[in-house]
Amino acid sequence: MFFALSKLVWFVFSPVNLAILLAALAALLSFTRLARPARWLGAAALLALVLMAFSPLPRIVIRPLEDRFPQQDAAKGPVAGIIVLGGPIGVARGDVVLTSAGARITKAIELARQHPQAKLVFTGGSANLISPVTKTEADGARLLFTGLGLPPERLLFEDRSRNTVENAILTRRLVDPKPGERWLLVTSAWHMPRSMGVFRKAGFAVEAFPVDYLSEGEPDDFIRPYMRAPRGLTIADDGFKEWVGLLAYWLAGYTDALLPKP
Structure with a gap:
């Protein structure tokens, strides 16, 4: 509802x-x-x-x-897993389509190469309210990750979530995080405060790794026109x-x- x-x-x-x-x-x-x-x-x-x-x-x-959540130092310790929130990818005509939030995907792949022992988890079903679901965002991520040669045993896909609440709840069930494990959460910087709040509420301790910035972080952000x-x-x-x-x-x-x- x-x-x-x-x-x-x-x-x-x-x-x-x-x-x-x-x-x-x-x-x-x-x-x-x-x-x-x-x-x-x-x-x-x-x-x-x-x-x-x-x-x-x-x-x-x-x-x-x-500005709310600064990007963490990914190299400061071992990482159990990297979680990418849905939104940046899809499938059209049998091929991968990246949206303007594609930095979530590219950064996640970069982090996965930096931490070869870490699981790479993509969470995203379909947020379509009207049309029947034929392909999910997770299908697009699966095509891309496997096409880039990432080992299948490292990959996990959650394909039923429709919003951030379901991302957190269903991903926690999927990965069953253990105490002391380090999990990085990758999503757009402007979406990170709500995402962190939802994951905390779901009992999943994650570290914020914001990407896809839409502001420069400079003083002229407040005066520069589009x-x-x-x-x-x-x-x-x-x-x-x-x-x-x-x-x-x-x-x-x-x-x-x-x-x-x-």
């Missing part, structure tokens, strides 16, 4: 979708006796889109999330969604804190 509701609510209240829907509503109302307030509504929706598309607002929103509207809109959507997700997961009892910290 939570999964379906979260998808439907976010479709409407995603800031980009909401601004577009409000602009469309304003256009329709402009032909009625509500034309005057419709113009104000349309102007507000357009302003919101411009701010998200070109201003530094997306970085301002996402930067605190990316030159391409799709880039700004995508980052704004990811950032706002993550803040909403943190609140929703905390209220639902899925995380150990509103804003988990190291």
Whole structure:
């Protein structure tokens, strides 16, 4: 229920979708006796889109999330396993497709080569709410990892999870971590606070290894505009969604804190 509701609510209240829907509503109302307030509504929706598309607002929103968990020193000790959260990969026409979060995959492979004794675990099913599931993200990861020559005995795939909560619960069941083992969690930096909170709540002690940064970590993050509207809109959507997700997961009892910290 939570999964379906979260998808439907976010479709409407995603800031980009909401601004577009409000602009469309304003256009329709402009032909009625509500034309005057419709113009104000349309102007507000357009302003919101411009701010998200070109201003530094997306970085301002996402930067605190990316700063929350610094990347750990992977070489400081033996690693039992490397966990990669779903989102960066899929299958289309029988071949591997990497998304803009592909750094999760490339970093996980790098870490796997650095720690040849560690298990490499990919967790991700399908987050599709409407279409029937034919291929999961784990299928894409399996194609890629085996195609790159990683030994099959090192690989584990969890292919039933649809969100971060299920990632944590099902992965813990799959790997059955032992006390004292070191497990690295690889996901996008802006997604790491919620992920760490969920894994802690599930009783799985992992170390944060954030990747896929969308801000530079420099002072000009707060003043530098975007030159391409799709880039700004995508980052704004990811950032706002993550803040909403943190609140929703905390209220639902899925995380150990509103804003988990190291």
